[in-house]
Amino acid sequence: MPLSHSSKERPEFDRYADSYTDLHKVSVAASGEEPAYFSAYKAKYMASRARNVSLTPAILDFGCGVGNSVPHLREAFPSAVLHGSDPSSESIRLARSRLEDTATFLESGSEALPYADGMFDLVLVACVLHHIQPSERARWMAEIRRVMKPGAQLFIFEHNMLNPLTRKVVRECPFDEDAVFLSRSELLGLARYAGFGKIDARYVVFFPRQLATLRPLEPLLSWLPLGAQYVIEAIA
Known part of the structure; x- marks a missing residue:
């Protein structure tokens, strides 16, 4: 779900809460996959890359929207x-009504996350930062780091602006009307500025369902800027 902290835009996010999943389904139709595929992809990726995590890690889904990633995070961990945290009160209401036994959902404020310092072992930011105004991104990256334990891992997935199909999908998706792409280099810079270390970047999501038999090759292509998305991994 889009995450913005502008009071002017916030009602728009509430307006999309009920229709978010259906709109997302339409927007990714060209891939041959349902939205759940992409949520599961991110959760599995995190699980495969998580290091030195306790048996009961505390995980934050930053910009969780209606909570569509949460069942997949539960399966992976x-x-x-x-x-889950999101500025859209309507999205949080729907997430709670669907998943109150799976996760705790809190509406985020306009200046800070509603969590104590050093609370989380893992943080997922799934295609959220392109909905935050560029001038606000450094501040929110610092806020994410604040709520992470020392040594905790951050996983940020973003749309690859170099992929023409991705640009088309974002351009035609109603809830992406405010989107401002981040280049991989910009996001790497934001992570460094916020004080994260051991930062890694990889391109992901290369093949549509029609070419699913080639997906095992994706880890070998992580250097190639043709993936639909990229992921930044960093240590707090």
Whole structure:
């Protein structure tokens, strides 16, 4: 779900809450996959790359929207304590009504996350930052770091602006009307500025369902800027 902290835009996010999943389904139709595929992809990726995580890690889904990533995070991390945060009150209401037994959901404020310092072992930011105004991104990256434990891992997935199909999907998606792409180099710079270390970047999501038999090759292509998205991994 889009995450913005502008009071002017916030009602728009509430307006899309009920229709978000259906709109997302339409927007990714060209891939041959349902939205759940992409949520599961991110959760599995995190699980495959998580290091030195406790048996019951605290995980934050930053910009969780209606909570569509949460069931997949639960499957990937069965014993985790899951939290979701989003500025859209309507999205949080829907997330709670669907998943109150799976995760704790809190509406985020306009200046800070509603969590104590050093609370989380893992943080997922799934295609959220392009909905935050560029001038606000550094501040929110610092805020994400604030709520992470020392040594905690951050996973940020973003749309690859170099992929023409991705640009088309974003351009035609109603809830992406405010989107401002981040280049991989910009996001790497934001992570460094916020004080993260051991920063890594990889391109991901290369093949549509019609070419699913080639997906095992994707880790070998992580250097190639043709993936539909890219992921930044960093240590707090």
